[in-house]
Amino acid sequence: MSLVVVGTMAFDAIETPFGKEDKIIGGSATYVAYTASNFVKDVKQVSIVGYDFPQEELDQLAARGVNLEGVEVIPDKKSFFWSGKYHMDMNTRDTLITDLNVLADFNPVIPESYQGAEFLMLGNLMPALQKSVIQQMKIRPKLIVLDTMNFWMEVALEDLKEVLTMIDVLMVNDSEARQLTGEFSLVKAANKILTMGPKYLIIKKGEHGALLFHNNKVFFAPALPLEDVFDPTGAGDTFAGGFIGHLAKTRNISFENMKTAIIVGSAMASFCVEKFGATRLKEITKADIDTRLQEFVQLVNFDIALV
């Protein structure tokens, strides 16, 4: 049940119709670690932070069983900083500031103690770095999951295409799936992406749920209908953390178990958006997660025998 997680650990400034935070902890690997640590201990984190990253944040992660050996601390530089503002519909946002800081020199190194991990979660990063991580793994992980974004399709498409041939599961959102393939229909886009390397494709649709494609099969997980979405920041990474966390816990990478893993991811994401940043993820207990999973059963299960 060993899991390596690679991605950013950062500060975010976020404005939504419900409020504003000037400097809270964020970053893809942060969200993945807070989420996956509900399911597996010894999440092996790979990231980079500056001198300003709070020690108490690192301590909190360590207390959850997150291994920080692979988290580089740069003593004379600041942590990565992102600032964004969400529109009323919460599905679209404007990036206001991107200060790379330590991220400009990030060259992830996999510690020797991380070798042999069965699961690898590559959070959104420059594709060349994602490739470098895969190449550093002496034994290929049983499952490699990769998240990416439109930005890399614009500035590093060839690198991205290369890394796609090296992974098992790709996660993108609906507009990224369209951008990557030039297909408007998500089914057509999925069919194209499944010829580009990944054997599994997850298309995230925010409040409209997520689709899992594999061969000619498709599975759909809804988002939980919520009274209010306070802050969608990190929801995609939280989804990824629940997905890979469940798979790493169960060590079962069948399509059937991936269905369950996507429901777990959706359940975890539904917590994430309830408060700003990762606040809610730090509060929830195993009982909260179990209750929410039962809500998903109620939300989608129906009795076909009634037909």
Added chain:
Amino acid sequence: MSLVVVGTMAFDAIETPFGKEDKIIGGSATYVAYTASNFVKDVKQVSIVGYDFPQEELDQLAARGVNLEGVEVIPDKKSFFWSGKYHMDMNTRDTLITDLNVLADFNPVIPESYQGAEFLMLGNLMPALQKSVIQQMKIRPKLIVLDTMNFWMEVALEDLKEVLTMIDVLMVNDSEARQLTGEFSLVKAANKILTMGPKYLIIKKGEHGALLFHNNKVFFAPALPLEDVFDPTGAGDTFAGGFIGHLAKTRNISFENMKTAIIVGSAMASFCVEKFGATRLKEITKADIDTRLQEFVQLVNFDIALV
């Protein structure tokens, strides 16, 4: 298993990114009848057409067991005509022409032979007419389902609010639920609508599926991911026809059976959009419907025991 269906029977002109039809059969009651007749015989149709409505269409409906006694034919007027053009995303459309013709004088009369029906489907119409139909039913049907649209919220809101107090299930789309309540959150909108009369609320979200709300419970049915949506016209009415058709067939109005009914509605709607107008609905067999329902089981069912 008796079902009364009230709504329009019309001609449509439709333009989508995939093609154009200048004059095909449409209307809410037409779609409901073609769909519900897969599940119940003796669909008791209430509508109005002009001299130009093709006899062969009426014959086809009659051959499917649709009772046309309540369909008024006006010898010196034309049938209702609607023309619309869909945008690339197929979720938005512009109405180009609305020629009311016979609809301007529509005053639905429930034939004596329709009395005692257990199920009543009120397709989108002027709320005052929907109310008149309910008042004409000497024994209140076991379940009254009402579809409406934004237009009536703008021009006949008080009438609409009154008829809402007389029905069991309201069907609207997401933007209509927001408009009716002034709430952006669909959960908040649903909670408000459930205080306005209906005990059940269905919010249709097109390609993003449909939600069923009742008390504090919620159920979600996805739309089937399709390679191409050729023409969404009538998909909402087809959904309604599958929903009410299943309920009328099984005569079970429990929340659990409504879940199954919504899946049936979604399955029927997934056929509707595959070809222009009602073309596909005329072709499909019971075997096609059963196969598609199994696709929905595969699409959403997961094994929570794996958690």
